[in-house]
Amino acid sequence: MKPRKIPMRKDIVTGEMFPKKDLVRVVRDKEGNVNLDPTSKANGRGAYIGLDRTIAAEAKKKHIFDQAFEMKIPDEFYDELIAYVDHQQARRELFANADK
Template sequence: MKKRKIPMRKDIVTGEMAPKKELVRIVRDKENNVAVDPTGKMSGRGAYITLDVDVAKKAKKDRTFDKVFETKVDDTFYDDLISYVDHQQARRELFDNGKA
């Protein structure tokens, strides 16, 4: 059986390459609205961040998405991002441990 290529993306906070499934896409649309894109299919400029709470907190501290998207991003977005990443990280740990 042919081995499938794993799509890789760069985490904008750490600068490390990781498999796309281990990252979450953040998107800015034409109206400069910034949102989490769990499906990875929303239209707009996208950037990826690792599903790690510490990385999300660092993004908030450094205002990473303000710089990447060249727009003012509300603190509420960063708080929502941290809670989303925390939830996804907990789900991943719960279900990955169940497989082993």
């Protein structure tokens, strides 16, 4: 049986390519709203960021999504992003330890 292709996406903070499942998509819709898109299916312009606390903190420090979406993003969004990434990273660590 032929191995399945793993979709890869680029993390806009580090510039590295990662499997899509290891990233979270941030999307800007036509109205200019910026939201997290865990399903990666929302309509709009998307950008990906790694599920790592340090990457999310760096995105806030450098205002990466302000540049990517060419608009001012409030700090509350970055705080929400960091909380989401922190939660997802904790879940991965918890379930990785449960498998052992």
